[in-house]
Amino acid sequence: MNGTPIISAKNLTKKFGNFVANDNLNFDVYEGEIFGFIGANGAGKTTAVRILCGLSFPTSGAIKIAGFDVYKQTEKIKKQIGYMSQKFSLYDDLTVYENIRFYAKIYGMKTKEIKTKTEDLLNELNFAHARDKKIRDIPLGWKQKLAFSTAIFHNPKIVFLDEPTGGVDPITRRQFWDLIYKASDKGITIFVTTHYMDEAEYCDRVSIMDQGKIVALDTPVNLMKEYHSRNMDDVFIKIAR
Amino acid sequence: MKSFLSFVKKEFYHIFRDKKTMLILFGIPIAQVLLFGFVITSEIKNVKIAVWDKSNDYITQEITNKITSSGFFELNTIINHQSEIEKTFKKGKVREVIIFEHDFAKKLHKEKKANIQLIADASDANSANMIANYTKGIISNYMIKHNEKIKLPLQIITKERMLYNESLKDVYMFVPGIMAMILMLVSAMMTSISVAREKEMGTMEVILVSPLKPIQILLGKVTPYLALSIINAVIIIALGYFVFQMPIIGSLSLLMSETILFILLALSLGILISTAAANQQVAMFISMFALLLPTILLSGFIFPIENMPLILQWISAIMPPKYYIIILKNIMLKGTGLLFVWKETLILIVMTFFFILLSAKKFKIRLE
Amino acid sequence: MSEYSVIISNISKSYGDVSAVKNISVNIKKGELFGLIGPDGGGKTTLIRILTTLLKTDTGNATVEGFDILKEYKKIRQIIGYMPGRFSLYQDLTVEENLSFFASVFGTTIEKNYALIKDIYSHIEPFKKRKAGDLSGGMKQKLALSCALIHKPKVLFLDEPTTGVDAVSRKEFWEMLKNLQQYQITIIVSTPYMDEAGLCDRVALMQQGKILSIDSPLNISKQFNKTLFSVKTENKFKLLTDLRNYENMNSVNAFGQYIHYTDLSNSNETNKLEEYLKVKNHTVIKIKKINPTIEDCFIELMKQ
Numbered sequence: 001m002n003g004t005p006i007i008s009a010k011n012l013t014k015k016f017g018n019f020v021a022n023d024n025l026n027f028d029v030y031e032g033e034i035f036g037f038i039g040a041n042g043a044g045k046t047t048a049v050r051i052l053c054g055l056s057f058p059t060s061g062a063i064k065i066a067g068f069d070v071y072k073q074t075e076k077i078k079k080q081i082g083y084m085s086q087k088f089s090l091y092d093d094l095t096v097y098e099n100i101r102f103y104a105k106i107y108g109m110k111t112k113e114i115k116t117k118t119e120d121l122l123n124e125l126n127f128a129h130a131r132d133k134k135i136r137d138i139p140l141g142w143k144q145k146l147a148f149s150t151a152i153f154h155n156p157k158i159v160f161l162d163e164p165t166g167g168v169d170p171i172t173r174r175q176f177w178d179l180i181y182k183a184s185d186k187g188i189t190i191f192v193t194t195h196y197m198d199e200a201e202y203c204d205r206v207s208i209m210d211q212g213k214i215v216a217l218d219t220p221v222n223l224m225k226e227y228h229s230r231n232m233d234d235v236f237i238k239i240a241r
Numbered sequence: 242m243k244s245f246l247s248f249v250k251k252e253f254y255h256i257f258r259d260k261k262t263m264l265i266l267f268g269i270p271i272a273q274v275l276l277f278g279f280v281i282t283s284e285i286k287n288v289k290i291a292v293w294d295k296s297n298d299y300i301t302q303e304i305t306n307k308i309t310s311s312g313f314f315e316l317n318t319i320i321n322h323q324s325e326i327e328k329t330f331k332k333g334k335v336r337e338v339i340i341f342e343h344d345f346a347k348k349l350h351k352e353k354k355a356n357i358q359l360i361a362d363a364s365d366a367n368s369a370n371m372i373a374n375y376t377k378g379i380i381s382n383y384m385i386k387h388n389e390k391i392k393l394p395l396q397i398i399t400k401e402r403m404l405y406n407e408s409l410k411d412v413y414m415f416v417p418g419i420m421a422m423i424l425m426l427v428s429a430m431m432t433s434i435s436v437a438r439e440k441e442m443g444t445m446e447v448i449l450v451s452p453l454k455p456i457q458i459l460l461g462k463v464t465p466y467l468a469l470s471i472i473n474a475v476i477i478i479a480l481g482y483f484v485f486q487m488p489i490i491g492s493l494s495l496l497m498s499e500t501i502l503f504i505l506l507a508l509s510l511g512i513l514i515s516t517a518a519a520n521q522q523v524a525m526f527i528s529m530f531a532l533l534l535p536t537i538l539l540s541g542f543i544f545p546i547e548n549m550p551l552i553l554q555w556i557s558a559i560m561p562p563k564y565y566i567i568i569l570k571n572i573m574l575k576g577t578g579l580l581f582v583w584k585e586t587l588i589l590i591v592m593t594f595f596f597i598l599l600s601a602k603k604f605k606i607r608l609e
Numbered sequence: 610m611s612e613y614s615v616i617i618s619n620i621s622k623s624y625g626d627v628s629a630v631k632n633i634s635v636n637i638k639k640g641e642l643f644g645l646i647g648p649d650g651g652g653k654t655t656l657i658r659i660l661t662t663l664l665k666t667d668t669g670n671a672t673v674e675g676f677d678i679l680k681e682y683k684k685i686r687q688i689i690g691y692m693p694g695r696f697s698l699y700q701d702l703t704v705e706e707n708l709s710f711f712a713s714v715f716g717t718t719i720e721k722n723y724a725l726i727k728d729i730y731s732h733i734e735p736f737k738k739r740k741a742g743d744l745s746g747g748m749k750q751k752l753a754l755s756c757a758l759i760h761k762p763k764v765l766f767l768d769e770p771t772t773g774v775d776a777v778s779r780k781e782f783w784e785m786l787k788n789l790q791q792y793q794i795t796i797i798v799s800t801p802y803m804d805e806a807g808l809c810d811r812v813a814l815m816q817q818g819k820i821l822s823i824d825s826p827l828n829i830s831k832q833f834n835k836t837l838f839s840v841k842t843e844n845k846f847k848l849l850t851d852l853r854n855y856e857n858m859n860s861v862n863a864f865g866q867y868i869h870y871t872d873l874s875n876s877n878e879t880n881k882l883e884e885y886l887k888v889k890n891h892t893v894i895k896i897k898k899i900n901p902t903i904e905d906c907f908i909e910l911m912k913q
Contacts, residue, residue: 040746040777042745167649178849181845182846184846201865220865233804237780243713244714247713254706255701258701443697444698446691446693447691450661607663608664
């Protein structure tokens, strides 16, 4: 990968009192890259992602997101990013279209544009028939695909995904990754936080966090070679032990 | 039995380790009693009264002295004629007139009863009630001591009249109301929340799959709160008695037995709520709206039941606190025994059994 | 004595319109480590709750150690251990208090059955004065397992014990389960992780309330009757698209860094495919014949 990084973190440190949640993190993420941010629960992933999304300030460090500074330009950062988490993304009691419209409006899109783009999106997903169905009435796999599509509806530069495919069946999961690959092919940077190692294997590069520090950062293939492992699970176990 | 005891122990751990629970259990009751107490008692310090003593014998004088030396009342005017009552009130200084009938001492010893009439300015209904109550308390106290001396069941009948608000007949004081409210809060809300918490946390699932019997689970939940509620009741009564000189004329053991009965009723209500509530929020909500608000609004605690529209009066008839408050007032203020409150007690007993049966029936041995 | 610990016959269960379990029949042998494998909504939790007597079936019947799940639920509750999907211990009680509470609920003590839980509990014993809520995910899971085992159950039900747990704890957990088998405890464990299937004696692959297949992991892999290749080139997205447009294509599925591919000819020959990818301007082409994983089988079974 080359060019200027779209996410650049230099010496990112975040402390809560005496507790160091993020200890001097250094990493760059490039345009169109699928970057896996891996670590056990409590390793400090969430804290770092909050800073990258402009939701909290780091204690120290120089961090730029899409060229904007996380200290001064958080509002500009927020316009450039999309966010999807497995737990919450869409409102259960709104219809598919109402959900999309709601998010698109937040990002200041025009009604007409929203309408045509929604038609396109639903046709592409083969989901046009469900336009006016409530989210609670559609299957989990569809919800996740829709949530992702909604998160990138306003053409953000970066989309943050939090454990996006946990618990779905293997076919739906692959359909989901197909969407991610497509978005990445269009130039959207995908930042995946997860503690599922099999999700990590789908990423272009992964960083592994342990107790607030980044302990490994490379492509999955290289990490597997380096740690003589057959999969990312083993890599993680060897690093953690 | 051992598993039951360890269940109770576990419950106590939950209670003692949660600061919020402890605060609700002990902080709020004390704060409320003190708050209500000071707000209300500050009004009846040195209340100006007038006396029309038609008899003017040694007993009426003793009683008058008792009343005026209590610190609550101050003798302002001596009245000698019916027409002066209205005038005295109109002047606005005097808030109560005490009238002793003719030949008071003579009647008391011959007919074993004599009459006192209390007329209070009820334009401020609450303080009128307080004032009348305090006066009656002092008179009753005097009678008990007097009876001890002469070993005769003499009776002074106090008749009260609420001037300017005649329909307000029932007397109330804040302590019975607060007792009912707090026992409802602590017993019903806390148990329902604690059962709901187990459902929410998923621990109920593990408990159900264990050999514990439903009755063990229910009693295990109820026992700690029964103990804590009794302590609470004692604290409230003690506060009322020592800090606010609230009279307790009747039998203390009867008072405590009735209180335990009411606590049991509230606990069974709590369990009933918990069978319907899936999480702590819902349990809290139901307790608030189904129990606490009606207790405050419909039990006669704040608004006299007689003044309510008929439909609300009917609803108040199924409010357990109403009966408890009646019982408390009778025992504490009038010094009556079980003979006078057996009807209300019976209602509470029936209600308790009804709720226990209902909640035992509704308690699910499975998830649904 | 039957050789089966759990016998499930034609069980169905629905919640309103949604049917969670559809006519399932399984026999689980005594001492077996049996896996219920499948995604969320597959019916795993419902099935476990039915067997642990927490839910009633709509139709069908089951027995656990010979006891009827409906009529003899009290007897079943004496002899089973259960670990629900969520962490279900008292967070405000210490490790030790939790364990001794559950011991006394079953009328036993920690000391009596210490041998059984020793290997598991020894990991967390140094923290026994700590509140359960303050433990790490892996330690919570070990405590929950200890609590579920403290009365020496005959059958142990574990509902997604490894969900949300880090890879290291996950590995340790499976090692513990393997160790428990020496005590002849029947273990029924559910998991959404396909890779955990290989650790079970037998598995039932579950999808939308139905069982796709029941067998040993090895036999399930053998049933995969296509030749499977793993393919990798420099550009994954382009590879996916090009493979899908290839005339001989039968299935194309992303598997991490690789793409699993079967073709219609079903031969071991790869030259034609390599030619095609070269024509499509792919570089660093790697094609390798591989053995199917359980996930490959699951996808195949789902398509049928």
